[in-house]
Amino acid sequence: MVESCVGRPLFLVLGSACVAATRAKLSIRFRSKVSSVFSLRAMAKTTPSQSPSPPTPKKLRHDMELFGDVRVDNYYWLRDDSRSNPELLSYLHEENAYTDSVMSGTKQLEDHIYTEIRGRIKEDGISAPMRRGSYFYYRRNLEGKEYVQHCRCYVPTSGAPTSVYDTMPTGPDAPSEHIILDENVKALEHAYYSIGAFKVSPNNKLVAYAEDTKGDEIYTVYVIDAESGMLVGKPLVGAITSYLEWAGDDALVYITMDEILRPDKVWLHELGTNQLDNSCLYHENDETFSLDLQASESKKYLFIASESKITRFVFYLDTSKPENGLVVLTSRVTGIDTSASHRGNHFFIKRRSDECFNSELLACPVENISATTVLLPHRPSIKLQDIQLFTDHLAVHERENGLPRITVYHLPAVGEPLERLQGGHAVEFVDPVYSVDPLESEFESGVLRFSYSSMRTPPSVYDYDMDTGVSVLKKIETILGGTHLPFKLQTTSRNERVGPYVPPGNKESCNREAGDSMSRVEEVMQKMLEKFDTTDQNLKETRTELSVIGQKINAHEVSIELLERQFSQLSAIVNTRQLGMLPNNTIQNLKNDGHCIAFTTHEGKQIIDPPMPSDVERVVEIDGDEIEVTEETKNAIEKEAEIAQKVIPMPRPPPPFPQRLVQKAEEGKYRRFITILKQFSIDVLLI
Structure with missing residues (x-):
């Protein structure tokens, strides 16, 4: 309820901010009231300001000796179970003030998150009423209130057996509601308030409740009249836990703690007597064990258990004869964990051990607890x-x-x-x-x-x-x-049946369809599983083939690298000319007019620049074919020659650093050769 958010440490509130932001992003179950995640981040930003320095606690040496070992705790003085040390309280106030100062920039975000959380809670309503005798007991929440009201309604029994259809009467003719205890009224007097136990006596006349007003889980036990709310006797004080049960209508059994807050003693308190006269039913001296308390469903016996991590043994107390004290029901055996309940003339015992790690259920007569079944x-x-x-x-x-x-x-x-x-x-x-x-x-x-x-x-x-x-x-x-x-x-499993979903209101109608559709569902699932198995096998084979191909590619890369090195060595041996020199198959330009007479191609073909045509020539070559020149073609050729002779070619300056251009061209040819060579797989036997 709402009280779970009050007094919560700040880091839990900030943790809720992450949840709210995630929910705003997903928008699956809830439609967040936050417009965007960025608005939350904007609210969380703090304005730059000079923060105060954190308070520093003083160091006060305190020696603690245990088993011959001395341990020094310089901050032991900060422990005060009574919450009354002024110096300690002053330091805690300084810590709180420092926290408020540092986190002042998130105040708007905290308020926004708190408002959203509270907006998702239906604050008013009652719990499911539980019948005990002639009364229905329940808890009521009020809108705007932080705590609950413990209520009951008197409904006389009709003598008929209890039915699942029994309901608490409501409406104008219903019996009036009686508030036994209002936690909201009690909490007004305290900064912190919590009730750890609320127990109604078997005759429905008294109520015992354990109250914590400091947050240290050390309780004070009050007994009040269920009708008037008046206090019965003096409250029980001390290091009392929330383990509290009625032993009949006139006595209480409760458990207290030692100095390290370990439940170690069981007490019997008779109403109307002084707490100092209470009898100690059992004291657990082993510091590795602690006590707990519970009542049987029949309310005729109380069970007190002493337990450690792997061992638990049980005593029982007859509530009709509490003065007889505790009786051992299960003995202490290391590794044996037992719990008990009662019905009729039998105890029922749940027993766990290393052999029976999932527990077994035993029963034994009350008169002979050793005869187990x-x-x-x-x-x-x-x-x-x-x-x-x-x-x-x-x-x-x-x-x-x-x-x-x-x-x-x-x-x-x-x-x-x-x-x-x-x-x-x-x-x-x-x-x-x-x-x-x-x-x-x-x-x-x-x-x-x-x-x-x-x-x-x-x-x-x-x-x-x-x-x-x-x-x-x-x-x-x-x-x-x-x-x-x-x-x-829907649950999915390869080894179990997968059944159709049955809505709550259509269970009977869906049962008829379930049998027909079950076989179809199983058939479809079986086919899907077979396809998955086949696909898995194909994937495994494909991975194997790819692995083999990858190995071959790696081997080819090594061979190509060896070839590159050998070709480089061969090239250095064959090409003996020095850098900057022309190739040896280049001839000199005899005309010296800026044009080449002949050049050699990469394949070794020699191309000669033909001379200009003269008037005497009667045969010309066009596109590689020789044709005879007629009078008309002769005139056309002469005109073209005249035009060509009139065009004076521009002198072309020689390129600067011609040896660099030649080297760059040869390197480009070599790179293209290596690129083409890498595209082939060549097996060469190197000797």
Whole structure:
């Protein structure tokens, strides 16, 4: 809710900025209210100003010795669990002031992000009401408020068994709502406020709640009258955790912590007595273990567990005889992890070990805890996560192939022997990928409550009839500020069946079509997989061929480089003329009129410049053909000769540095020769 954003460290708020920017870019699930990512960046820019220097804490030597090793902590004085050291508080205020100064430029961005986050939360509403006896209990959120109200509504029981269709009456004729505790009123007196536990007594007359007003998770326990709200007795103070349970209607069991905040002691407090007279039920001296506390679904026993990383053992306390103290249910064995619950005259024990790494479920009589019976054996592919007990049913929360599931078993009547469980049925879910978690359910009923969500379904609360298999939606979270796309979810696997998506409201109609379409889907998938396999094989062969071709190309490149070096050596041997000298097959221009008489081509062909035609010549050559000159052609040729003789050719100056031009031309010819040579593959035997 909204209170989760209040008091949040600043780096978490800035982290939300990245999320908001990413969502604005993608625009898949939500339509962001931010016009563009650049507007966010613009708001985050800070104006250049001289920032104050950060505060520097003083160094005060403090030696800590443990196991003969001395460790020096110069800043140990900054630890103050009481939050009362003036010097420490002054330093923290300086740190906060420095942070506000440095981050002043992002204030507009922070406010914008906070407003957007809050705009996506439906602030008013109630949780799914939970029935306990003659009352429906729920939490109410108010618009504009940061905290919740703990409420209940009195609805007398009609004697009929609990049904999934039971609802809390609403409207003008409904019973009035009673507010047990308003956290908004309590929070006005404190800068920080949090309730870690809210427990109603079995007779619905009293409420015990654990309150934290500093944020250090050290709680104060209050007991109030559920109707009047008046305080009953004095509050319980000290290093108390949020582990709190009722032991009957007149006593409380709670856990305290040691100096390093490790839950290490279990206490029994009888209402109306002084806290100093509370009896310590158990003290865990091993610093590698810590304690926790939970009540059975039947509320007849409390289970206190001491646990480390790989070991957990359990005590039980009879709530009808708390003065008898704790009794060992499972002994401490390294590597054995156990948890327990109760129903009728049996304890149910979930046990995990190195051999049974996915846990197994055992049962033993209350009178003889050593006579255990295996109800669910260890299964290597299915993990046993949790169990929920009812008067006539057992709900087992498991995980298989990465997905959670709930399997329901019908139990024999109380007093009859328990044997290995068989014939359980699984709760069906419409989405192929989802998340499901257990919620508090009414023990003396056949209704299982759980929370459900998926990528297309917001967090929801369902009641499930374990006899008929009917699920009824009790609460669904409202998501504001976005459009829910009607996409479908589907899991793909080469070794499993792929079924069609079944919408929640069309399950029965789609079941008839599912059988017909399943074979077609499997056939199409099989063909696709075969094509993929064939394509993969072709790609492998193509890669192999390309690799061979690449190796051949590399070998040719080496051969060409060798040829280039050898041709270069041959060229140096054959061409003996010095640089700047003319080739030896060039003849001198006898006329010395700027024209060449003869030149030699690259192929060795010699071309001679023909002399000008004279009047005596009777034969001319046109395009390589000799023709006889007639009178008419003779006159035309004479006219052309006269015109040509009248044109005085311009003298052509000799080019500067002719040897450079010759060298450049020869180098160009050589480069063209090498380019053409590289285009061929030549196998030459070099001796």
